[in-house]
Amino acid sequence: QKEVEQDPGPLSVPEGAIVSLNCTYSNSAFQYFMWYRQYSRKGPELLMYTYSSGNKEDGRFTAQVDKSSKYISLFIRDSQPSDSATYLCAMSDYSGGGADGLTFGKGTHLIIQP
């Protein structure tokens, strides 16, 4: 049973569109949520992190957590070709125990068409 599900895509949208990326999870203990952006042949880069439920905004990016539905989202407004990348979600229960630390989704490949 996979703990974190993420549609691999590719998701292709025109420049300027609003993009919605999502992850679902099964572990109700998760309370710390992150989004990473990974360009081709580069390391993942931390984009956003949130604690518990609610929204967090940073420029064109908004992270949203709905713990009741076990569902997290990343919205990108006014999408640009430079946003084309793979986006990975990650989460943890903050317990500090176990070998896993963070649990990652497999990533969604996003393509912004000029």
Add this chain to the structure above:
Amino acid sequence: DAGITQSPRHKVTETGTPVTLRCHQTENHRYMYWYRQDPGHGLRLIHYSYGVKDTDKGEVSDGYSVSRSKTEDFLLTLESATSSQTSVYFCAISEGLSYEQYFGPGTRLTVT
């Protein structure tokens, strides 16, 4: 990639040879991790360290060993490389086990 370097960045080696990958950090973070990333599998944790000489296994540790003799360096060793270990290897660091992690630029390893 700030404060984290990996070496080598690319390596081609033959089956059966030993290989050591190095991760170096300048952030003085306590936790360091080694992941491999493969198509269809995402990031998988190999080993992690929670301090000098303190390490533990991750999800896919078979065939790999690690060492950490200094806070800033974390080494990953493939004792006898196999073709199934062809992958991209990422090092990551964090202040705590369940905190956000910061990744290095990766090492692309090909075992022929």
